[in-house]
Amino acid sequence: MRPELMTEIEGLRGVNSVKIKEAHEAGKKVVGMYCVFSPQEIALAADAISVTLCGTSNDPIEEAEKELPRNLCPLIKSSYGFAITDKCPYFYFSDVLLAETTCDGKKKMYELMSKLKPMHIMNLPQTAQGEEALTLWKKEMVYFKEFLEKEFDVEITEDKLKEAIQLMNRERIAMRRLHQLNAHKPAPITGMDMMLAQWLKGFNVDKEAGIDLIERFIVEVEDRMEKGIYAFDENAPRILLTGCPIGLGSEKALRILEESGASVVALENCTGYKGLDVLVDEEKDPIEALAEKYLSTPCSCMTNNNGRLDLIERLVKEYQVDGVVDLTWQACHTYNIESFTVKNFVRDELDLPFLQLETDYSDSDVGQIKVRVEAFLEGIKS
Template sequence: MTTLGLPEQFDKWGEARRNGFLSIKKLKEEGKRIVGEYCTFTPTEIILAAGAISVGLCGISEEPIPDAEKILPRNLCPLIKSSYGHAITDTCPYFYFSDLIAAETTCDGKKKMYEQMAKIKPTHIMHLPNIVDEGGLKLWAGEIKRFKERLEDFYQITITEDDIKKAIKDKNEERALLMEYFRLGALNPPPMSGSDIHKVLYRTQFKFDRPRMKAELRQLIDDIKADYNSVERKKSNRPRILITGSPIAGAINKIAPAIEEAGGDIVVYENCGGPRSNRWLVDEENPDVYYALAEAYLKIGCSCMMNNDRRIELLDELIDEFKIDGVIDISLTACHTFTVESARIKEFVTKEKGVAFLSLETDYS
């Protein structure tokens, strides 16, 4: 449960996605460029450098899945089916108002979904390497440059390296603020609930006025710190929980309350959108902006990568930093890469860190 007297602050962030529906319609009517994306591997800096708005697309509800299953197989990840279902039923305003979809080959299911999605919306596929080495870095740097060229051609604009450098600085500021926010969970007692942590990290992508979004995030952090330090707080003995695994935006609304009602505190997430994709900044001093972006993005420890040591390294750091008592590894049904990798995560967490571990497979029902 939230331990601070700031519920209205978190409610405001919870409303961001709903309010974003109206905002994106207004921005579209004003002639703004809008690019939709599904994954943290998407180099948002290139979208920003194009003078476009980057928006995360819908894929968290079970409602459109029956429509998706008319084309996609039932034994497919619910995130993919939900994403495609929203697209074909026009139930995602963000998809509807996007000019182009930035797509990435993180898994086979997504690859085939994007083939279908390209029939209804311009879709640019970025070919993600499945191993992080020098060859992979060169491939991804080339794909980022190719994405830049696609946006230039699509919008009939020129994107300069100075534009990209400004966007890198902008996104680095956002990443630094998010990490400062996440690190508040290391306090004991934690100053916010796991639901509130996830609410803010997820809703950030639906605040399209970037200077205002960063200012509001700065204010939220400062308010939490001020409130936390305003009284002496007794340390909690509730188990401190780390959530890891698949993208879980649709499932967390049933999982987080169950954990917290059972007496645990979710203090950090090692999922898409959390420290996994925000802990490392893009090198602003590297003159090769494409290589700098590739290097930073390929530090994301996603299970789609072979020999995914980066995820182990991050879990090692987070378990120590947040004084974790238990790790819950959540895999969406048919998310094969995360499900297979769960065995390695269990071995590391239990044998090397001596921490309790639970593997949980679920869908959006």
């Protein structure tokens, strides 16, 4: 039996679809974002709503392929498909878009998307090491701040930035506490429910209400744990899912893992723990602190990306993981190439079973994935 509050959490997307329309009609400005590198704090300090844009469903990909190549990452095609079909209310009501130079496919897609709405692109340094990269990223923070000030005719003060930083840190702390409940053996929350709770937070129009809901959810789960109610028994193989971000509509690998008897206890990806791991330093200059926090994100677009290996190792130990599954989208070259490094690290350094699943958003390979997952889990159990 699932926690009762999951019903309320699952309803967030529909509720926020209405709220974003009402807010827009009331004159509230909306900034649409796609990536974990996007500094929501600057948008909030501009008295705007910051929302994650749709990009996890297979439904609009056919329309996107009329303009984009078929052999392209499904996340990119889905994001663009939602934009051109007006099927994403968050994109429709966004006044401006924030893009980022993470991968080449997204950069070129953004050129097309920029014709639909005003867009600001943050040029992400492709290395997270050294003062030069941090200096460049600090400048990008300032450029985005100045862009919003001009677009919305507002002044983003240091005090407003600090207030926004405190709010976002509170959200990260709440989501991190929720995720860390699954360090318990057995896990009290399914990987599917954990993914939904963390993914849906990006659509929250009201951050305070979202934080309150997650804190109430934590209390409910802790109460269930005291009563001995868990999502899996302690013999279920405990899996760390790493790799590309997932959401509702692109969760098939996660779903198959748990339907096959695994307990996905940790989600290392962008829609999981990765963006929660580091808080913004509230004592530093806000722009510098934001630059440091976001540049620390261990994304495969970075070279080198040893921070990802460090995070995987910490999660493996804290969550008592039995195996690691790396999910990579077809044509996502950075994650696909990096999977070789992750495989060697997991097998050689952590001495754990490893499985890479390369797929797209369609259901065409569900049977094949199920066979591979079942064999992988049998190997863990034996």
